[in-house]
Amino acid sequence: MARNIGPVCRFCRRESVKLYLKGEKCITKCTLERRPSPPGVHQQRRRKVSDFALQLREKQKARRMYGVLEKQMRNTFDRALETKGATGDQLLVQLESRLDNVVYRSGFAKSRAQARQLVNHGHVQVNARSARIPSHSVRAGDVVTIREASRALQYFKDALAWAKTQPRPGWLEVDPDSYTAKMVTTPTRDQIETQVDTQLIVEHYSR
Numbered sequence: 713m714a715r716n717i718g719p720v721c722r723f724c725r726r727e728s729v730k731l732y733l734k735g736e737k738c739i740t741k742c743t744l745e746r747r748p749s750p751p752g753v754h755q756q757r758r759r760k761v762s763d764f765a766l767q768l769r770e771k772q773k774a775r776r777m778y779g780v781l782e783k784q785m786r787n788t789f790d791r792a793l794e795t796k797g798a799t800g801d802q803l804l805v806q807l808e809s810r811l812d813n814v815v816y817r818s819g820f821a822k823s824r825a826q827a828r829q830l831v832n833h834g835h836v837q838v839n840a841r842s843a844r845i846p847s848h849s850v851r852a853g854d855v856v857t858i859r860e861a862s863r864a865l866q867y868f869k870d871a872l873a874w875a876k877t878q879p880r881p882g883w884l885e886v887d888p889d890s891y892t893a894k895m896v897t898t899p900t901r902d903q904i905e906t907q908v909d910t911q912l913i914v915e916h917y918s919r
Contacts, residue, residue: 767916774908778807779824784847789917800910801901808899808906811838812846814856818886818893819875820868835862852898858891881905 775785792802807813812827815836821827828846830836836843837857838850850856862868868891875888883899886892 764916764919767912767919770909770912771916774804774807774906774910774913777824777906777908778810778813779828780807780847786917789913798901798910800914803913804901804904804906804908804910805899806849808904809850809895810846811836811843811848811850811856814850814884814893814895817881817884818856819878819880819888820858820871820891820893822874835859835868850895852895854895856893856895863891 771785775782780788788806789799789803792799792806795802795806808817812821812824812831815821815827815830816824821830831846831848832844834842834844835858837859838848838854840855840857842859858868872888872891875886880886881899882903883895883897885894885896
């Protein structure tokens with residue numbers, strides 16, 4: 713699978729917004745605050761931004777924030793298109809319901825990239841069954857837990873303290889002491905704090 717092995721802070725600079733791709737470092741040591749200009753060798757000049765450019769940047773921002781590839785993003789959009797309700801809202805709901813994002817929102821990982829790694833390595837279970845696919849769609853009523861054998865690892869001992877201090881969305885019920893998170897209800901658009909203009913993404917894929 714394709715993956716980015718370069719510096720991710722350049723993504724935040726390119727989109728001119730914090731994407732929180734490095735967890736705690738994005739709060740204590742943010743490159744965007746020191747170098748707000750876009751990456752690359754370029755001249756700072758004003759130029760007119762086309763509608764396509766605005767749509768593309770918004771789509772790229774959402775894609776990089778959730779750590780999905782272009783094909784995954786397109787497939788998610790196609791599913792959202794077939795789901796009842798506003799397509800843009802459904803797109804965000806499906807991205808938010810990904811297993812790696814649920815692990816991240818629960819506080820058991822400091823970034824979505826770290827959450828994906830935990831899932832890939834078999835540390836996460838859904839409804840008491842092993843789940844190794846980060847894109848697995850978690851549904852209302854599903855219980856996500858950290859595997860019993862993995863809780864003795866030093867990482868999860870440290871993660872417990874982190875999880876207890878993190879704010880959680882209203883659609884998620886978390887018990888850090890038992891390493892358990894339950895999706896109480898399917899997230900709605902007003903419960904998702906992601907600052908993305910979904911209308912621009914819809915326009916981009918509808919061209």
